Amino acid sequence: MAIYLYCLTEPGCEPLAELRGIAGERVRALGVTGRLGAWVSDLPEDPGPASTELVRVHDRVVRAALALETPLPARFGQSFESDAALERALQGRTDLLERSLDRVRGSVEMTVRILLAEAGDALPGRPFEGGVGMGASVESRAGSPAIEGAGRAYMARLRERQRVSAELQRQAEFLQARVARAVDGFARGEVCSPVMPGAQSIAISHLVAREAVREYRLAVASLSKGEAALRLMVSGPWAPYSFAQIAGE
Amino acid sequence: MAGDDLDLVSDDERLVLGEMLNHVLDKGVVISGDVTISVAGIDLVRAGLTLYLTSVETLERSSSPRGDIPVLPD
Numbered sequence: 001m002a003i004y005l006y007c008l009t010e011p012g013c014e015p016l017a018e019l020r021g022i023a024g025e026r027v028r029a030l031g032v033t034g035r036l037g038a039w040v041s042d043l044p045e046d047p048g049p050a051s052t053e054l055v056r057v058h059d060r061v062v063r064a065a066l067a068l069e070t071p072l073p074a075r076f077g078q079s080f081e082s083d084a085a086l087e088r089a090l091q092g093r094t095d096l097l098e099r100s101l102d103r104v105r106g107s108v109e110m111t112v113r114i115l116l117a118e119a120g121d122a123l124p125g126r127p128f129e130g131g132v133g134m135g136a137s138v139e140s141r142a143g144s145p146a147i148e149g150a151g152r153a154y155m156a157r158l159r160e161r162q163r164v165s166a167e168l169q170r171q172a173e174f175l176q177a178r179v180a181r182a183v184d185g186f187a188r189g190e191v192c193s194p195v196m197p198g199a200q201s202i203a204i205s206h207l208v209a210r211e212a213v214r215e216y217r218l219a220v221a222s223l224s225k226g227e228a229a230l231r232l233m234v235s236g237p238w239a240p241y242s243f244a245q246i247a248g249e
Numbered sequence: 250m251a252g253d254d255l256d257l258v259s260d261d262e263r264l265v266l267g268e269m270l271n272h273v274l275d276k277g278v279v280i281s282g283d284v285t286i287s288v289a290g291i292d293l294v295r296a297g298l299t300l301y302l303t304s305v306e307t308l309e310r311s312s313s314p315r316g317d318i319p320v321l322p323d
Contacts, residue, residue, distance in 0.1 A: 005280065050274075052266065059273050075277035089280050097278070111268060203271065235268040241276035 002043040003030075003086060005078045006061040007071035007239065008097055010105075011037040021061050022047050022054060030083055032090050035098045039065055040086065043079050050077065066239045070104045070210075072097065073239040100244060104207060107188055108237030110216055111205045114175050115231040116168060165197050172202045175230075179204050182223050186216045191242040205242040213237055 004022050011031055019027040021041035030038045039061060047054060058076050065071040080086040090097065172195040180190060189207035208216045217234055224230045 008278065052270075055270060055273050059269055062273075073273075073277045075275075075279050076273045078279070078281050080281065086280070093280075100278070109272075111272075113268070233264065235265070238268075238272055241272040244276065244278040 002079050002081055003040040003083060004043045004047075005074045005080065005086060006039045006041070006058060007065050007073045008032075008101065009037045009039060009065055009071045010069060010101060011035060013037055013039075013065065013069055013071070015039055015061075015064060019061065019064050020057075022057055027061055027064075030086065032087055033094050033098075036090070036094055036101070038086060038090075039071070040083070062239045066108065066237070070101075070107055071239055072100055072104065072244045073241050074244075075241075103189070104240040104243055107207045107209055107240060108213065109205050109240040109242055110208045110213065110234060110236035111203055111238065111242075112179055112220055113201050113203045113233045113235070114179070115201050116171055116175075116199060161197070168197075168199055169195050172199075175202065176204055178223060179220065182219045183208075183216055186212045186219060189243055205238075207240055207243050208237075210237070 004025075006021065006027065009029070011034065012029075014029045015027045017026070021027045023041075023044060025041040025044070027039055027041045030040050032038055041061075055076055062071065062073045065073075080089060172192070176192050180187070183206055186208055187206035188209065191205045193203040195202060206216070213236070220232060220234050224232050
């Protein structure tokens, strides 16, 4: 029987009997090693393509584990042929996973999302579509003024795109440093989302002691006091999704 | 298709949903190296991100005063 994986836990962390997972199957704990367990449910049939409902079910099960102790949440969508297949997949990585569990013990993930300023809006919308300038056309001949003008326009767009990307990166790094200072003392770890071209926001996730969540929120809130331009949103507590990566992924 | 039911939720719910999608679909430990997430799932990630940003823009236009920090429910 195939199984679906929700999270890795410390051994002895047992779900409530009524907890149901994907396809309404009962969630059960599987002992992997003396120091590592897993929450899984049987997967009697293909659950079909990903849907918001399936993602919600996955998160609900992980949250149930988080209510007991901090698990290592699994990324959505991982299934195995059997209990034994999961145990085989974990072989050779248990030390890393146990250390990861040690790291997140007693903590939760909090995420700050910050809206970036307007730099992204200045990005040329479709710089590589629809020709490269007003004068470009299929009838234009190489070396003609129209082609040269188009080349200059293309290079100008490229430079503007690079300038905007660099500006976004600088802005993100500046904000990340400000947030880091504000939560210094509360954050046991930090992960910042990469800044993609045209990004409108960045997400910074922190590993925070369970008992420090309120103070963390207050510290982040203090950042925007009197700063009209700084738009922040805090979410959490989450299971430590951003801190569950292991080497080699 | 992923995201079909997303029109039914309020802005705050969309914010929560967007963050949940970002966390559950894009992060977390990968054991198998063979994640059985379908192409529809990838669409879902994109839908989630778009949805999130749309919600943020809606929030910007709303009466929420600047400096407010919507704290998503536990």
